[in-house]
Structure formats: C-alpha cells, structure tokens
Amino acid sequence: MFDGGIGPITVSTLKEAEFFLKGGFRDILYAVSIVPSKCRRVHDLMRAGMRPDDPVVMAITRLLHESPGANFLGYLTHAGDSYNCPNISAIKKHAVQERDAVVKCAEAAQEIGITPKIVSMGSTPTATFSEDLTGIDEVRAGVFTFQDLFQANLGVCQTGDIALSVLTTVISHKKDQNRIIIDAGGMALSKDRGTAGQKNDHKFGLVCTVESGEVIDDLIVESANQEHGIITSRSGRDIDFSRYPIGRLLSILPNHVCMTAAAHDEYHIYGNKQEILHIWHRCHGW
Amino acid sequence: MFDGGIGPITVSTLKEAEFFLKGGFRDILYAVSIVPSKCRRVHDLMRAGMRPDDPVVMAITRLLHESPGANFLGYLTHAGDSYNCPNISAIKKHAVQERDAVVKCAEAAQEIGITPKIVSMGSTPTATFSEDLTGIDEVRAGVFTFQDLFQANLGVCQTGDIALSVLTTVISHKKDQNRIIIDAGGMALSKDRGTAGQKNDHKFGLVCTVESGEVIDDLIVESANQEHGIITSRSGRDIDFSRYPIGRLLSILPNHVCMTAAAHDEYHIYGNKQEILHIWHRCHGW
Structure with a gap:
C-alpha cells in the first residue's frame, strides 16, 4: 500500500509509530496528548484539544516557538464531531468550520511573527466533503482507507x-x-x-x-x-x-x-x- | 496457572485448542458447532443447541454411538441465559434447571442402553451458585478466573x-x-x-x-x-x-x-x- 513511501502518516500509538518507522516512514504524526516526561515545558498547558479562539493557543505557540527543546511545527485539528452529522450538507458545513478553525490559528500565529510549517485537518467525513482546502497542508482521513457501515450511514460511502x-x-x-x-x-x-x-x-x-x-x-x-x-x-x-x-x-x-x-x-x-x-x-x- | 496440567479445559477456537495442546493439555473440549467436513454423519442433525426433551437428542446419541467414525462421550450444556438473571435466587433456580436438563439426557441415554462418560454443565453464574451437582462430572466456568463488572452486577462477585x-x-x-x-x-x-x-x-x-x-x-x-x-x-x-x-x-x-x-x-x-x-x-x- 505504501511501497517505498516515507509518509506522511498519522498514528495513535507509539507502537504504530515504531512499526512505520521500521517500515521506512520518516514523516509520522503522533496524534495523542503526550505525558509530561516528554515535554516538561508545556505540561501545565496541556489539553486534549483547545478551542481555536482560546488565548492559550497563542501562549503555547509562543512557548514552543521560543523553547530550545521543542520544535514548533503548526496546527492540527480533527473534526470528531463530524461523526455526529445527520446529513451531507451538515458535514459540508462542518468541513468549513474545521478548515476555518485551524487556518485562523495559522493566521493568528503569522500576526505574532511565527509561521507554522504545517496546517493539518481531517476526519473521513470532512475529508470527503471538503470543498475548500485553502490554507491546509495536510488532510488526515483514517477510516477512508476501508470505509465501514458507520460511514455509509453518514452518506460518506455506499x-x-x-x-x-x-x-x-x-x-x-x-x-x-x-x-x-x-x-x-x-x-x-x-x-x-x-x-x-x-x-x-x-x-x-x-x-x-x-x-x-x-x-x-x-x-x-x-x-x-x-x-x-x-x-x-x-x-x-x-x-x-x-x-x-x-x-x-x-x-x-x-x-x-x-x-x-x-x-x-x-x-x-x-x-x-x-x-x-x-x-x-x-x-x-x- | 496450569503448571504441568493436562486438563480438562474448554476452548472456543481451534487456535486455543492447538495452544493448549502444545502446552501439554490432553483433555480439551472444543465447545463450538463443527462443520460437516469434520463429521459428515451428523450433518443434517446439527444444532447450536437442542432442548433436552427434543427427541432428536436421543436420535443423535444413537447415531454417534453406532457410528464407527465417532466416539460418543456425553452431554454438555451452557446456561448462557444465567447471564440475564435479575438476582442470586434466580441464578440458583437456573443452576437447578441446568443440572436437571443435562442429567435427564444422561438418564434417557441409560434407558436406551448407552452410558455417557461425561455430563458437563457450566457458566460462571451457575457454577458459583449451584447447590447440587449430583450426576455432573464437569463444571465449565470461564469468566470465573478473573471476574468482571458484568458478574459483579449479577451478584456473582464483588x-x-x-x-x-x-x-x-x-x-x-x-x-x-x-x-x-x-x-x-x-x-x-x-x-x-x-x-x-x-x-x-x-x-x-x-x-x-x-x-x-x-x-x-x-x-x-x-x-x-x-x-x-x-x-x-x-x-x-x-x-x-x-x-x-x-x-x-x-x-x-x-x-x-x-x-x-x-x-x-x-x-x-x-x-x-x-x-x-x-x-x-x-x-x-x-
């Protein structure tokens, strides 16, 4: 499937990260909150996710940007709530919302002089029905590979x-x-x-x-x-x-x-x- | 846990059977319906389970007993419905019912001149609250090993x-x-x-x-x-x-x-x- 590929790929366990690293992947995104031992400086600010307009987003951006131990790359969001959309028109609206949220973070960072390298969004429903990906560098869609009955019910596939x-x-x-x-x-x-x-x-x-x-x-x-x-x-x-x-x-x-x-x-x-x-x-x- | 043991043990996959065989077990019960290729003679009579008073039980008993290719061993039941009991008193009643069902099969076999070698019952709830195991050779209780919240809700454990x-x-x-x-x-x-x-x-x-x-x-x-x-x-x-x-x-x-x-x-x-x-x-x- 990824013959000779080096990524990008999104993983949700460190075991998966090791698995793909061994397979030659070099661009691996671990999309789970980290524990303090891995990044002491952001410990107190860690969240499972933040609202894009929360001032803490820019505070963390600054902290990571200025930290000698960290390498600030950009913003990531996952429209988990798109799984609850009643129809395709709702998913489309959600895709706009998702794009806007993460692109606005990137714009706010630009305003304080920090340029994110990656602006990433994704969920299988929003990836399928997005009509405008301006400002987005990466779309992560997992179930997409195989699809399932849940997605068929959402209208994402047959x-x-x-x-x-x-x-x-x-x-x-x-x-x-x-x-x-x-x-x-x-x-x-x-x-x-x-x-x-x-x-x-x-x-x-x-x-x-x-x-x-x-x-x-x-x-x-x-x-x-x-x-x-x-x-x-x-x-x-x-x-x-x-x-x-x-x-x-x-x-x-x-x-x-x-x-x-x-x-x-x-x-x-x-x-x-x-x-x-x-x-x-x-x-x-x- | 089974250091040096050779059984008995009940398994629900052939992989488990192979696993325990490799570990030295010799008395292994595969408690799942078999496909025709394994026992052509009982093909047309196979069931996921039969009521103990169904005449087909004795018909199968006879068929297996008389078959040169099969070795009739006895009767087995599993009180799956004990998982739906509302309280311990209901489980106790269920345990009586379970014992009676399988022991009555054994008695009916005796009446037609066939002696079952094993009469087996079991489910974690009925194994826990059985008060009379007369006529039973083997009790199979799986969850029993660890217990869980479902069993705690039934009153089987704390x-x-x-x-x-x-x-x-x-x-x-x-x-x-x-x-x-x-x-x-x-x-x-x-x-x-x-x-x-x-x-x-x-x-x-x-x-x-x-x-x-x-x-x-x-x-x-x-x-x-x-x-x-x-x-x-x-x-x-x-x-x-x-x-x-x-x-x-x-x-x-x-x-x-x-x-x-x-x-x-x-x-x-x-x-x-x-x-x-x-x-x-x-x-x-x-």
Whole structure:
C-alpha cells in the first residue's frame, strides 16, 4: 500500500509509530496528548484539544516557538464531531468550520511573527466533503482507507465501497428461531455498536455473499457472543436456509472498521476470483 | 496457572485448542458447532443447541454411538441465559434447571442402553451458585478466573474480586467539562457495553487506584474513542483534578473480561508492591 513511501502518516500509538518507522516512514504524526516526561515545558498547558479562539493557543505557540527543546511545527485539528452529522450538507458545513478553525490559528500565529510549517485537518467525513482546502497542508482521513457501515450511514460511502469484511462460516441452523449461527462473534467482529444511534442500526454487521460481495436481502448479525454470531432477517421474513447450508462462507461488513480490523493479525487481500493476492500484517499493542 | 496440567479445559477456537495442546493439555473440549467436513454423519442433525426433551437428542446419541467414525462421550450444556438473571435466587433456580436438563439426557441415554462418560454443565453464574451437582462430572466456568463488572452486577462477585484491570495513564484534563482523558480507549478496554442493560451501567469501566486497587469515588469511563478514554464522575460532582495529575497511573475494571483481555498480548501479574511477578502470554486468533 505504501511501497517505498516515507509518509506522511498519522498514528495513535507509539507502537504504530515504531512499526512505520521500521517500515521506512520518516514523516509520522503522533496524534495523542503526550505525558509530561516528554515535554516538561508545556505540561501545565496541556489539553486534549483547545478551542481555536482560546488565548492559550497563542501562549503555547509562543512557548514552543521560543523553547530550545521543542520544535514548533503548526496546527492540527480533527473534526470528531463530524461523526455526529445527520446529513451531507451538515458535514459540508462542518468541513468549513474545521478548515476555518485551524487556518485562523495559522493566521493568528503569522500576526505574532511565527509561521507554522504545517496546517493539518481531517476526519473521513470532512475529508470527503471538503470543498475548500485553502490554507491546509495536510488532510488526515483514517477510516477512508476501508470505509465501514458507520460511514455509509453518514452518506460518506455506499455499502459497496466498504473494502473490508470478515470471512465467516455457517456452523448451525436454528430454524425454529429463524436464525443462522456463524463462527464470527464479538472476538472477530468487535462489539462496536456505533450504528446503534444512527438512522440504520446494523446491529453487529450486514451479511454479504463472498462471491459478489453484495449485501444479502435483509440479513443482519443480530447478536454477537464471544465466538458465535447470530444472523437473522431484519424484517422477520423467513430465511431460506437451503441457500445457507452449514459450511457455507459469508462475509460480514463491519460497523467500525478500526475496531474490527484490530481483532485480526492480518489483512487478506482478495482478487476477483477470491484468490489471495497479498497478506498485509497489522501492528498490535502500544 | 496450569503448571504441568493436562486438563480438562474448554476452548472456543481451534487456535486455543492447538495452544493448549502444545502446552501439554490432553483433555480439551472444543465447545463450538463443527462443520460437516469434520463429521459428515451428523450433518443434517446439527444444532447450536437442542432442548433436552427434543427427541432428536436421543436420535443423535444413537447415531454417534453406532457410528464407527465417532466416539460418543456425553452431554454438555451452557446456561448462557444465567447471564440475564435479575438476582442470586434466580441464578440458583437456573443452576437447578441446568443440572436437571443435562442429567435427564444422561438418564434417557441409560434407558436406551448407552452410558455417557461425561455430563458437563457450566457458566460462571451457575457454577458459583449451584447447590447440587449430583450426576455432573464437569463444571465449565470461564469468566470465573478473573471476574468482571458484568458478574459483579449479577451478584456473582464483588468489584474487589475482579482480578484483571487495564493500566492507563492520565494524559489530559478538560476541567471545563469535568473530564479526565486517559490513554486507554476502545482498543484497550474493548467496546463491550454488557453492563448497559444491567442494574448498574458502568459505561466502559470503573476507575481504581493502582496502589490499592480500590474503586475511586464515583469515577467512571464515560466514553471510549479509539485510543482515548474519557473519565467523568457518575454523579456529576466536580473532580478534584489535583489528585489525578497528568502522568498518573490508574487502573480500569472491565465490563466483560473476555473481550478486554483479547485486546492485549500478555497478562502482567502484579505483586503487593506493584512489581511484576509473572507474564502470561495469550493466544490470539482462530
């Protein structure tokens, strides 16, 4: 995916930073608050995030700029709240807000004689629907790589765009309960219920054929025990069990791809004939 | 923990079975439905579970007993529904029901001239409160090893009995929102919200001191982003931030220990002086 690349990349654990450094990356952004031992001077001012108009932003800018131990690079924001937008028009407004916030910080710094090298924004929804990136040097969009049902609900993608699914096997039928049991439960799918508060609650995931990758009727993973998942039909219509014999492979689209991917050690990249083209290794832990 | 042991042990993935086999275990129960390739003869009768009075139970018993390719061992049940009991008295009733169900199967087999070698029951709640195990050869209780907040809510344990917690660091303060940010989010705690439907909803976990392991006031992990957790007070009372400076270690009790443990590669076993006594490796995957 990043053959020979050196970045930029945004990481959220030091383990990831080490992983990508080892892979040749040299432009790595660690987007998590640091502890005092790493930067004593900004200790008292540290925040998980600041409002762009908070005077403390310029105070920190000055402090870092003047510090012999630090190298002030610029401003970064992440529109986490874009995940709560009800529609695309709201995401577009959010993208403007996000850009304005961080660009205004850069302008305020210019006014006190400090030129930021990087002005960075990003979230998958705002990255997708931004119409004006003037003043922005870097857009960080993570879920973007694979997409998921949460993003599909936001209107950021279609279910057909979701590039990651969990391969599972039908292991039992409960015909009297209109249920199919599969060998993917919470451990394989994660227990993320991010779509619970959205317009389409997909419970623990949508069910697709392995062959075409298309969503099957209204089949849904209704619940996820540790190693079992339970598929039923959303409408309550009778499932045609003969189409899903024991041993049949299915694939499940994830609610939140970050959580689901974290349950697995490898990505298996499939070709059109379901042959494995590549295996990508993941980085676990902290 | 199982120094030199050879079992019995119950596993839910073949990877776990291989892991314990390698570790010397010889009595391993794989408690998941098998696919046809493994046992063609029972294909058409396979179920995720059967009611003990279903005539198909004895039909399968006969089939396995008479099959040259299979070795019928006995009956197994798991009182998954004991997780929904509102109180201890209901769990006790459930334990009786569970024992009766599986023992009655064994008796019915005796009546048709087949003697089961193993009659097995188990779930952490019923294992804890069973008062009569007559006719039972094996009790399987998994969460029992560590306990968790879900079990504490059921009355199976006290929070002080929970033997697993996630070590985390305070990385930021949001005083205006009465929030502490920690570096343990959904990736470290899991997104399991098993306590959501119980009498005490602990959101993503209770907060304890590292030194004494005691729950701190009414602090709770209110939400879990990917790598961040947000602690607040359940009552809304002001947090005394001076007690939780940036860099301070805290430990978080898990909702569902199976899901939380799966996020980590190792267990670190602590002594009374917070020294690491042992490191236990985990088995991941399928």
